[in-house]
Amino acid sequence: MSDGAVRSPFLALEDVKTHFPVTQGFLFRRRTGAVKAVDGVSLAIQRGEVLGLVGESGCGKSTLSRTIMQLLRASGGSIRLEGRDLCAVSMKQIRRERINFQMIFQDPYASLNPRMTVYDTIKEAIRTRHPHVGGRAMIRRVSSLMDKVGLAPKLMRKYPHEFSGGQRQRIAIARALAPEPKLILADEPVSALDVSIQSQILNLLAKLTRELGLTMLFISHDLGVVKYISHRIAVMYLGRIVEIGSPREIMEKPLHPYTQALVSAIPFPDPRLERTRRRMVLEGDPPSPMDPPGGCPFHPRCPFAEAACAREVPALKEYLPDRPAACIRIPEIHPGIGSRE
Amino acid sequence: MPLLEVNDLTTWFHMRDGIVRAVDGVSFTLDRGETLGIVGESGSGKSVSCYSLLDLIPKPPGRIERGTAVLGGEVDLLRAPREVLRRIRGKRIAMVFQDPMTSLNPYLRISTQMIEPLLIHEGLGNREALRRAIESLEEVGIHDAVRQIDLYPHQFSGGMRQRVMIAMALITHPEILIADEPTTALDVTVQAQILELIKARQRELGTAVIYVTHDLGVIAGVCDRVNVMYAGTIMESGTVDEIFYNSAHPYTQALQQSIPSLHDKGKSLYTIPGAPPDLTEERSGCPFAPRCAYEEAHCTGPNYRGLDAFRGRHKTACLRVLEGELNLKEENR
Numbered sequence: 001m002s003d004g005a006v007r008s009p010f011l012a013l014e015d016v017k018t019h020f021p022v023t024q025g026f027l028f029r030r031r032t033g034a035v036k037a038v039d040g041v042s043l044a045i046q047r048g049e050v051l052g053l054v055g056e057s058g059c060g061k062s063t064l065s066r067t068i069m070q071l072l073r074a075s076g077g078s079i080r081l082e083g084r085d086l087c088a089v090s091m092k093q094i095r096r097e098r099i100n101f102q103m104i105f106q107d108p109y110a111s112l113n114p115r116m117t118v119y120d121t122i123k124e125a126i127r128t129r130h131p132h133v134g135g136r137a138m139i140r141r142v143s144s145l146m147d148k149v150g151l152a153p154k155l156m157r158k159y160p161h162e163f164s165g166g167q168r169q170r171i172a173i174a175r176a177l178a179p180e181p182k183l184i185l186a187d188e189p190v191s192a193l194d195v196s197i198q199s200q201i202l203n204l205l206a207k208l209t210r211e212l213g214l215t216m217l218f219i220s221h222d223l224g225v226v227k228y229i230s231h232r233i234a235v236m237y238l239g240r241i242v243e244i245g246s247p248r249e250i251m252e253k254p255l256h257p258y259t260q261a262l263v264s265a266i267p268f269p270d271p272r273l274e275r276t277r278r279r280m281v282l283e284g285d286p287p288s289p290m291d292p293p294g295g296c297p298f299h300p301r302c303p304f305a306e307a308a309c310a311r312e313v314p315a316l317k318e319y320l321p322d323r324p325a326a327c328i329r330i331p332e333i334h335p336g337i338g339s340r341e
Numbered sequence: 342m343p344l345l346e347v348n349d350l351t352t353w354f355h356m357r358d359g360i361v362r363a364v365d366g367v368s369f370t371l372d373r374g375e376t377l378g379i380v381g382e383s384g385s386g387k388s389v390s391c392y393s394l395l396d397l398i399p400k401p402p403g404r405i406e407r408g409t410a411v412l413g414g415e416v417d418l419l420r421a422p423r424e425v426l427r428r429i430r431g432k433r434i435a436m437v438f439q440d441p442m443t444s445l446n447p448y449l450r451i452s453t454q455m456i457e458p459l460l461i462h463e464g465l466g467n468r469e470a471l472r473r474a475i476e477s478l479e480e481v482g483i484h485d486a487v488r489q490i491d492l493y494p495h496q497f498s499g500g501m502r503q504r505v506m507i508a509m510a511l512i513t514h515p516e517i518l519i520a521d522e523p524t525t526a527l528d529v530t531v532q533a534q535i536l537e538l539i540k541a542r543q544r545e546l547g548t549a550v551i552y553v554t555h556d557l558g559v560i561a562g563v564c565d566r567v568n569v570m571y572a573g574t575i576m577e578s579g580t581v582d583e584i585f586y587n588s589a590h591p592y593t594q595a596l597q598q599s600i601p602s603l604h605d606k607g608k609s610l611y612t613i614p615g616a617p618p619d620l621t622e623e624r625s626g627c628p629f630a631p632r633c634a635y636e637e638a639h640c641t642g643p644n645y646r647g648l649d650a651f652r653g654r655h656k657t658a659c660l661r662v663l664e665g666e667l668n669l670k671e672e673n674r
Contacts, residue, residue: 056528056529056530056531057499057528164616166616194382194383194555195382195555195557195596195599195600196382196595196596196599196612196613197616198599198601199599199600199601199610199611199612200610200612202601202610203609203610203612206609221528221529222529223529224600224601225601227601228601228610261530262529262530264533265529265530265532265533266529266558267532267533267536267556267558267559267561267562268558268561268562269557269558269560269561269585269597269600270561270585271561271562271581271582271585271586272582272586273561274561274562279533279537281530281533281534281537282530282533282534285498285499285500285501285531286528286530
């Protein structure tokens with residue numbers, strides 16, 4: 001993003017909604033409501049950018065990634081990849097194009113086929129892009145991918161159960177890279193791993209995004225992890241984006257009260273800091289997306305809420321350059337910051 | 342006299358393909374009212390050592406091979422008859438588990454489960470027990486407890502269930518609360534609530550708490566003393582400040598350095614090379630040696646003596662630190 005020119009983003013989400021119907025009755029099924037897992041998300045990712053998406057369980061971050069993947073079809077809005085609206089494309093066509101976006105999942109034990117060797121797993125993924133490669137050429141390609149993710153190519157005839165969790169996640173990453181995708185969606189890729197292994201995989205992902213110029217949506221509940229790998233962070237709460245900013249801005253100057261609470265709740269491995277730190281402890285649990293509160297979804301837990309917050313859903317507004325947030329009280333909570341519109 | 346004194350606790354699992362040395366000679370003490378953290382990665386033996394204290398190890402294949410665990414200078418938990426242990430568990434020592442969904446019975450109302458320890462251990466009548474149960478739910482911040490207590494576990498959220506578990510564990514005012522990853526399954530904002538809650542209740546009741554966790558952040562926030570475990574043994578033991586600012590073991594340091602939240606973007610994260618050892622293999626010397634940046638030949642030799650006093654109560658298992666060959670503070674300057 002150094003050319004400075006305004007250009008259309010690589011991936012642009014516009015008011016994306018993913019609702020799941022809730023039905024009742026057996027013979028005469030009636031629609032009685034909807035779980036609004038994703039409810040009006042607008043986001044843009046530039047080519048070569050790593051966008052971190054954080055939020056707590058049930059906030060809709062995984063549903064959003066599955067909607068972008070077209071594993072779920074959006075109930076509304078548009079998802080443009082290089083200008084083309086994926087929501088308007090037929091499922092048949094999507095299946096053909098899916099090689100352009102690949103996923104890395106949380107659990108490398110569940111996401112690899114236990115009956116396929118590493119070679120077969122990666123070969124299958126390469127074939128989706130290059131159906132006619134075979135023999136020596138295929139072995140070369142598999143070896144080079146394994147090298148790239150830090151696995152010894154001599155292990156290619158082994159099965160997933162012969163590897164540790166960290167190594168399996170490396171296999172999953174190699175498989176995701178194999179079809180030369182334009183976009184990678186990583187859904188909690190390090191959450192199931194131990195701290196020491198976590199850092200290995202994060203280093204690997206950071207190295208790959210740098211070297212290959214990958215565009216990635218990195219989803220995690222752990223702000224510490226997201227902060228490390230992302231260029232920008234989007235914070236999600238109950239189906240909506242509540243704030244976007246650079247990792248430093250989000251960690252050091254969070255605008256939205258929810259982001260403030262999230263940052264302040266992270267326990268820091270520093271006892272002196274922990275003893276003196278003032279923590280913003282929220283009341284209650286996140287509400288159910290089946291029965292969301294009216295108005296701002298965060299207002300029942302928000303220490304700054306006032307009557308107006310319960311009336312309407314606040315829109316994402318740029319309060320500082322490139323710092324959109326969705327809270328009507330920001331000018332009062334942060335004196336000196338006003339809407340730029 | 343410490344409230345709990347564990348000495349040379351050794352729990353092995355005898356599996357078909359070998360002996361898994363899950364806990365291998367663990368010794369530590371716990372004082373009245375203090376908070377001890379046991380930190381380690383998965384497979385380090387932190388949970389098994391706590392389960393062993395309460396005889397919650399599946400036997401077979403598990404077996405407590407050696408050791409003692411003396412509570413209040415009177416009872417050895419590892420040798421106590423079942424009857425005696427039954428009177429201690431849930432009364433003098435209570436436990437909170439990681440997953441509140443699987444540790445509450447889904448078929449029983451919260452009320453039934455909550456009054457059980459009171460009926461068993463305190464011989465209270467139903468009505469009195471129910472009154473105490475409602476009181477303790479209120480104490481953990483559950484509103485409208487009179488009505489909520491008649492609900493079933495699935496009607497509560499994860500955070501609320503963990504509150505119920507804590508209320509239940511503390512209802513008999515135990516001397517020791519063992520919390521095994523109590524907030525790992527919860528969101529961070531809820532985690533902060535639960536940790537605050539345990540801290541507050543601990544202050545009110547004077548309970549000693551053992552936190553078992555993999556999260557050094559949680560440890561830093563709540564513990565007085567810390568045991569760092571690796572491959573079934575304690576690598577370092579000291580006050581929370583000693584462990585974080587004056588660490589005397591390369592593993593503790595490596596663990597701290599690999600936490601992403603302390604790193605700035607763009608800088609490579611510190612990683613520990615290799616993987617934890619296979620616990621079925623007999624080990625000689627330091628189990629961390631193959632991955633250690635400061636390893637030398639004698640680390641795996643006959644001189645290795647395990648956890649030993651370094652400075653006062655600060656203990657380390659690193660032979661090179663104990664022998665004065667290695668000063669980790671200097672190394673990191």
